[in-house]
Amino acid sequence: MTDQELQTLVEKVSQESFRQPFCHNARFNQRLKTTGGRYHLQSHDLDFNRLVFEKYGTAELIKVIKHELCHYHLHLAGRGYQHKDLEFKQLLKKTGGSRFAPLLAPVVFQVYQCQQCQKMVKRRRKIDTKKYVCGGCQGKLKFLKTIEA
Structure with a gap:
């Protein structure tokens, strides 16, 4: 068009x-x-x-x-x-118009895991694992994978 x-x-x-x-x-x-x-x-x-x-x-x-x-x-x-x-x-x-636009771009998440308490953390933006820690136990975070939801 x-x-x-x-x-x-x-x-x-x-x-x-x-x-x-x-x-x-x-x-x-x-x-x-x-x-x-x-x-x-x-x-x-x-x-x-x-x-x-x-x-x-x-x-x-x-x-x-x-x-x-x-x-x-x-x-x-x-x-x-x-x-x-x-x-x-x-x-x-x-x-009869649409209230919201249809989903155009996939939602991407970065998955991290705490090395101390094994808690999984999903974030939309990448984080510096040297600077940020687990919110629950203050343990180190390790990057696992990127997923599309």
């Missing part, structure tokens, strides 16, 4: 689901890694993660488009456009 096809799809979804035109730019942004899309408050443009389309297809991309269009139309109307606002939640439910 090209950026022009995405622009046409966003305009079509806006007209069908919100009965309002989308008058700004929609494009794919390669720098988005963990989120499905982004609404720019200043320019009113929308960015989308190409991985949503590649991994999950057009149906999931349309749900993400509806989510970002909720931000767009509510902000332009001067109403509550943030995730915490009731108007946003109601409009999202009414249009």
Whole structure:
């Protein structure tokens, strides 16, 4: 899917689901890694993660488009456009958009084991085993493996 096809799809979804035109730019942004899309408050443009389309297809991309269009139309109307606002939640439910982006990147854990009490410790980030110790017994930690969850 090209950026022009995405622009046409966003305009079509806006007209069908919100009965309002989308008058700004929609494009794919390669720098988005963990989120499905982004609404720019200043320019009113929308960015989308190409991985949503590649991994999950057009149906999931349309749900993400509806989510970002909720931000767009509510902000332009001067109403509550943030995730915490009731108007946003109601409009999202009414249009059938996704509340959260699908999982795009695998979650990676580093597994360590205490050499004294044998306790297993899972961390997302690597730690310096010379500097950090077990929180329970203050024993030395040993790196075991990296796992994807």
